[in-house]
Amino acid sequence: MIIELISIGDELLIGQVVNTNAAWMAEELNRNGFRVHQMTVVADTREHILKGLEEAGNRADLVLVTGGLGPTKDDITKLTLCEFFRTKLIFNEDAFRDIETLFARRGYAVTELNRKQAELPEACISLPNRMGTARGMWLEKERGTKEKEKESGIPHPASGTFIFLPGVPFELKDMFTREVLPRLRERFTPGTVYHKTILTQGIGESFLAEILREWEDRLPANIRLAYLPQPGIVRLRLTATGSHDDHPEELVSAEAEKLRRLIPDLIFGYDDDTLEGVTGQLLKEMGKTLSVAESCTGGYLSHLITSVPGSSEYFKGSVVAYDNRVKEKFLHVTSEALEQHGAVSEQVVKEMALGIRKKFHTDYAVATSGIAGPSGGTPEKPVGTAWIAVASPTGILANHYLFGDNRERNIRRTALQALNLLRNLIRSFTPLGNT
Amino acid sequence: MIIELISIGDELLIGQVVNTNAAWMAEELNRNGFRVHQMTVVADTREHILKGLEEAGNRADLVLVTGGLGPTKDDITKLTLCEFFRTKLIFNEDAFRDIETLFARRGYAVTELNRKQAELPEACISLPNRMGTARGMWLEKERGTKEKEKESGIPHPASGTFIFLPGVPFELKDMFTREVLPRLRERFTPGTVYHKTILTQGIGESFLAEILREWEDRLPANIRLAYLPQPGIVRLRLTATGSHDDHPEELVSAEAEKLRRLIPDLIFGYDDDTLEGVTGQLLKEMGKTLSVAESCTGGYLSHLITSVPGSSEYFKGSVVAYDNRVKEKFLHVTSEALEQHGAVSEQVVKEMALGIRKKFHTDYAVATSGIAGPSGGTPEKPVGTAWIAVASPTGILANHYLFGDNRERNIRRTALQALNLLRNLIRSFTPLGNT
Numbered sequence: 001m002i003i004e005l006i007s008i009g010d011e012l013l014i015g016q017v018v019n020t021n022a023a024w025m026a027e028e029l030n031r032n033g034f035r036v037h038q039m040t041v042v043a044d045t046r047e048h049i050l051k052g053l054e055e056a057g058n059r060a061d062l063v064l065v066t067g068g069l070g071p072t073k074d075d076i077t078k079l080t081l082c083e084f085f086r087t088k089l090i091f092n093e094d095a096f097r098d099i100e101t102l103f104a105r106r107g108y109a110v111t112e113l114n115r116k117q118a119e120l121p122e123a124c125i126s127l128p129n130r131m132g133t134a135r136g137m138w139l140e141k142e143r144g145t146k147e148k149e150k151e152s153g154i155p156h157p158a159s160g161t162f163i164f165l166p167g168v169p170f171e172l173k174d175m176f177t178r179e180v181l182p183r184l185r186e187r188f189t190p191g192t193v194y195h196k197t198i199l200t201q202g203i204g205e206s207f208l209a210e211i212l213r214e215w216e217d218r219l220p221a222n223i224r225l226a227y228l229p230q231p232g233i234v235r236l237r238l239t240a241t242g243s244h245d246d247h248p249e250e251l252v253s254a255e256a257e258k259l260r261r262l263i264p265d266l267i268f269g270y271d272d273d274t275l276e277g278v279t280g281q282l283l284k285e286m287g288k289t290l291s292v293a294e295s296c297t298g299g300y301l302s303h304l305i306t307s308v309p310g311s312s313e314y315f316k317g318s319v320v321a322y323d324n325r326v327k328e329k330f331l332h333v334t335s336e337a338l339e340q341h342g343a344v345s346e347q348v349v350k351e352m353a354l355g356i357r358k359k360f361h362t363d364y365a366v367a368t369s370g371i372a373g374p375s376g377g378t379p380e381k382p383v384g385t386a387w388i389a390v391a392s393p394t395g396i397l398a399n400h401y402l403f404g405d406n407r408e409r410n411i412r413r414t415a416l417q418a419l420n421l422l423r424n425l426i427r428s429f430t431p432l433g434n435t
Numbered sequence: 436m437i438i439e440l441i442s443i444g445d446e447l448l449i450g451q452v453v454n455t456n457a458a459w460m461a462e463e464l465n466r467n468g469f470r471v472h473q474m475t476v477v478a479d480t481r482e483h484i485l486k487g488l489e490e491a492g493n494r495a496d497l498v499l500v501t502g503g504l505g506p507t508k509d510d511i512t513k514l515t516l517c518e519f520f521r522t523k524l525i526f527n528e529d530a531f532r533d534i535e536t537l538f539a540r541r542g543y544a545v546t547e548l549n550r551k552q553a554e555l556p557e558a559c560i561s562l563p564n565r566m567g568t569a570r571g572m573w574l575e576k577e578r579g580t581k582e583k584e585k586e587s588g589i590p591h592p593a594s595g596t597f598i599f600l601p602g603v604p605f606e607l608k609d610m611f612t613r614e615v616l617p618r619l620r621e622r623f624t625p626g627t628v629y630h631k632t633i634l635t636q637g638i639g640e641s642f643l644a645e646i647l648r649e650w651e652d653r654l655p656a657n658i659r660l661a662y663l664p665q666p667g668i669v670r671l672r673l674t675a676t677g678s679h680d681d682h683p684e685e686l687v688s689a690e691a692e693k694l695r696r697l698i699p700d701l702i703f704g705y706d707d708d709t710l711e712g713v714t715g716q717l718l719k720e721m722g723k724t725l726s727v728a729e730s731c732t733g734g735y736l737s738h739l740i741t742s743v744p745g746s747s748e749y750f751k752g753s754v755v756a757y758d759n760r761v762k763e764k765f766l767h768v769t770s771e772a773l774e775q776h777g778a779v780s781e782q783v784v785k786e787m788a789l790g791i792r793k794k795f796h797t798d799y800a801v802a803t804s805g806i807a808g809p810s811g812g813t814p815e816k817p818v819g820t821a822w823i824a825v826a827s828p829t830g831i832l833a834n835h836y837l838f839g840d841n842r843e844r845n846i847r848r849t850a851l852q853a854l855n856l857l858r859n860l861i862r863s864f865t866p867l868g869n870t
Binding site: 012013014015016017018019020022023024025026027028029030035036037038039040041042043048052055195197204205206207209210226227228229231237239292294297298299300301302303305306307309310311312315316317318319320321322323325326330359360373374375382384402403404405406407408409411 | 445446447448449450451452453454455457458459460461462463464465470471472473474475476477478483487490505506507540541542543546547548549566568603605661663727729732733734735736737738739740741742744745746747750751752753754755756757758760761765794795808809810842843846
C-alpha cells in the first residue's frame with residue numbers, strides 16, 4: 001500500500017515554517033505499520049493543489065493532505081477539491097453547530113467567514129475538529145476512464161483515498177489520532193515494521209562502517225541498516241519488515257545485541273536516549289556526584305549535564321576557566337604545568353580535574369582543555385586539539401583528541417566525548433551484569 | 436523560473452528527522468530573490484530517486500537535491516544519477532586530494548569507502564566540500580527527444596539544471612552559501628527583493644504586535660512585515676519588492692530606523708547578529724572584562740558567550756553554582772541570604788554577581804538564579820521564575836522575570852535576557868552617539 005503526504009502552504013515554501021506536521025504524521029503512521037512513500041509541499045493556489053492531488057493520486061493508494069484550511073484560506077482549497085472530486089459544497093448543520101459551540105465557550109461571536117467553514121463537499125465524510133473550526137474531509141476517488149478524462153479535462157486517472165486535515169499542529173494531531181488512525185487501521189491492513197535506533201559516540205561514520213561491515217553483510221534480508229550521523233554522534237537505525245510470524249522485534253533485538261558485543265564502549269543508548277541523560281542516570285543510581293572544569297567547551301558541557309531534569313541530584317557545579325589565572329587561582333593548576341606544557345596539555349587538564357574534584361567535594365570530575373578555533377592553533381597543537389580528563393575516587397585518566405576546524409562542532413564533540421569517557425569510567429566500576 | 440527541492444532519505448519518510456534543510460534552503464533562496472515552487476521527499480532507492488528527478492525535471496527549470504550522499508550511502512545515489520544523466524563515474528583526483536587533506540588534518544587514514552567518494556559523474560561540475568567528504572554535483576540535462584526516450588527507457592523529457600548537495604546540515608549550508616548561491620545569481624536573474632531582519636529580545640510576539648500596530652498599518656504598500664518568533668527572541672523581517680527605481684533598500688532602512696526609535700532597548704541587532712556577538716563586541720570595544728555566576732542556566736549563558744570566536748579577550752570565566760554550598764563557598768553568598776530569601780531571590784542573585792566579579796577581577800559580572808523546572812516550583816516561586824543581576828564598576832541591578840513551564844526554553848530565555856540586560860547596562864555608559 002502506497003501512502004503519500006501533501007502539505008499545502010506558502011509559509012513552507014518560503015522557509016518561514018519547518019514542515020513538522022509531515023514528520024509527525026510519518027512517525028505516527030510508521031509506528032502503526034504504515035509506510036510513507038513520498039512527501040510533497042505545494043503552494044496554496046488552485047493549479048498547484050490540483051496538480052499535486054493528481055500526481056499523488058497516480059502514484060499512491062492513500063493521500064493525506066494537511067493545510068489550506070482555516071477561516072481566511074479554505075475557500076480555494078475546498079472549491080479546488082470539489083473540482084477534483086466532481087462534487088459541490090453544501091452547508092453542513094453538524095459542522096456549524098460545532099463552530100457555534102466552540103465560539104460560545106470562548107465568548108466570541110460567529111463571523112461570516114466561520115459560517116462558510118461549515119460548507120463541505122457533498123461527497124465527503126466529514127471529520128470533527130475538537131480544537132478548531134475547520135473540519136477534516138475524507139473522500140474517495142474512483143479510477144477514471146479515458147472517456148471521463150477527456151470529458152473532465154483532468155488528464156490522469158488519479159484514484160484512491162484522500163484525507164484533508166487542518167494545518168494547525170495541535171488540531172491536526174488531535175484529529176489524526178482520534179478520527180483518522182482508527183479508520184485507517186480498520187480500512188487498510190497495516191504491515192509490521194519495527195525500528196530500533198542504536199546510539200554511538202566516539203567514532204566517525206566511515207570508520208564505524210569499516211568495523212561493522214562484516215556484521216552488516218550478514219544481516220537478515222528483511223532488516224535494513226541506516227547510518228544517521230550528527231556532530232559527535234552516529235545513530236544506527238535497524239528496520240525490520242515482514243509479517244508477525246517473522247518476529248521482526250526479536251530479529252532486531254538479536255542484531256542489536258550482536259552490535260552491543262562488537263562495540264560496547266561506543267554504544268551509549270537506544271532510540272530517544274541522550275548521552276547526558278544516560279550518564280546522569282548512572283550517577284543517580286550509584287549515588288555519586290559530579291563537578292566539571294571547562295576551558296575550551298566554555299560552559300557547554302555543564303549545559304548538557306544540567307539540561308537533564310533532576311540533574312541537581314548529582315551535579316554540584318563547575319568552573320569555566322577561560323583565563324589562565326582562573327585556572328591557577330581557582331582550580332590550583334600549577335604555574336609550572338602551564339609554563340612547561342601550555343594550557344592545552346595532559347598535565348593541565350589533569351590538574352584541572354583534580355582541582356575541581358577537591359574543591360567541590362565530588363566523586364567524579366571532568367575537565368576539558370583545547371583549541372576550539374578558528375584562531376589559536378599552532379603546528380604542534382592545531383585547531384581541533386582537545387585534552388579531556390576524568391578524575392574518579394580511585395584515579396585519573398586523560399585522553400587526547402583531534403577534531404576538526406569548526407568552532408561550534410569542536411565544542412560539541414569535545415563535550416560529548418567527555419561525557420562518554422565519564423560514562424565508560426563509571427561503568428567500569430559497576431557490577432558487570434549491569435553493563 | 437521554476438525551482439523545486441528534492442530531499443532524499445528514509446529518515447525523513449519515517450519522521451525520524453524533520454526536514455529543516457528544505458526550510459533553510461527555501462529561506463535562503465527567497466532572501467535572494469528566487470522562489471521555490473515545490474518540495475518533495477523521496478526514499479533512497481533507485482526507483483524513487485529516478486522518478487523524483489524525472490517528475491521534478493518535467494515541472495522545473497532548477498532542481499536542488501539534498502541527501503543520499505555520504506560514505507555509506509552515496510553509491511546508489513551516484514549510480515542512479517549516472518543512469519538519469521547518461522554518464523558514468525570517474526575517479527576525481529581533486530576530490531580525493533581534498534579527502535586526504537581533511538583526514539590528514541584529523542590524523543585519520545583514508546578508507547576504501549572514502550576513496551569511492553572521490554568517484555563522480557563524468558558530466559558534472561563538482562562542488563568542493565570544506566566540511567566533509569561528499570562533493571556537491573552540478574549537472575545539466577538537455578531536453579530529450581521521443582527517440583531518445585524510447586532508446587533509454589526513461590519516459591519523460593525531463594530537463595534543466597540539477598544540483599546535488601550533501602544532507603548533513605552544516606555541510607549543506609556551507610556548500611550552498613559558498614558554491615551554489617553565487618553561481619545561481621550569475622546564471623539566473625533573481626527578482627529584486629530586499630530583506631532586512633530586525634532582532635528583538637525581551638517581549639513576546641503578541642505584545643510586540645500591539646506596540647507596533649500603528650507603525651505596521653502605515654508601512655508602504657510594497658513592504659511586507661513578518662514576525663519570526665524563537666524562544667526568547669522575536670525577529671521582524673521587512674521585505675521590499677519592486678524595481679530598482681523604487682529604492683527598496685532605502686525604503687526598508689527608513690522603516691527600520693522608525694522601529695529603532697520606537698523600541699530602542701528591545702532591538703539588539705540586525706540580520707545575522709547574535710545577542711552574544713553584539714554584547715561581546717561592546718565589551719571588546721570598551722576594553723572591559725566579564726565573568727558569570729550561573730545557577731538555573733547551568734552553563735548555558737557561559738556557552739553562549741564563549742560560542743563567539745575571540746571571546747577569551749573579554750570573558751574570564753564563570754562558576755556554575757548548582758549546589759547551595761558552592762554558592763556559599765566559592766561565590767561568598769551569605770547563609771543569611773540563602774536562609775531568609777532562598778536561592779531564587781534578589782539578595783542571592785546580587786551576592787552571586789558581586790561575588791564572582793570580585794573573585795575573577797572583572798569589570799562586569801552577570802548572575803542567574805531561577806527555577807527551570809519541571810519540578811521545584813512553589814506557589815510563591817512557580818516554575819519559570821528567574822532572577823538576573825548585573826554588576827558593573829559603578830553599581831548593581833537585579834530584575835525579576837516569570838517565563839514558562841518548559842525547562843529548555845526557560846534556560847534559553849533567562850540566558851538571553853541576562854545578555855540583553857548586560858548589553859543595555861553597558862550601552863548606558865557609552866557615549867550617546869554610539870547607541
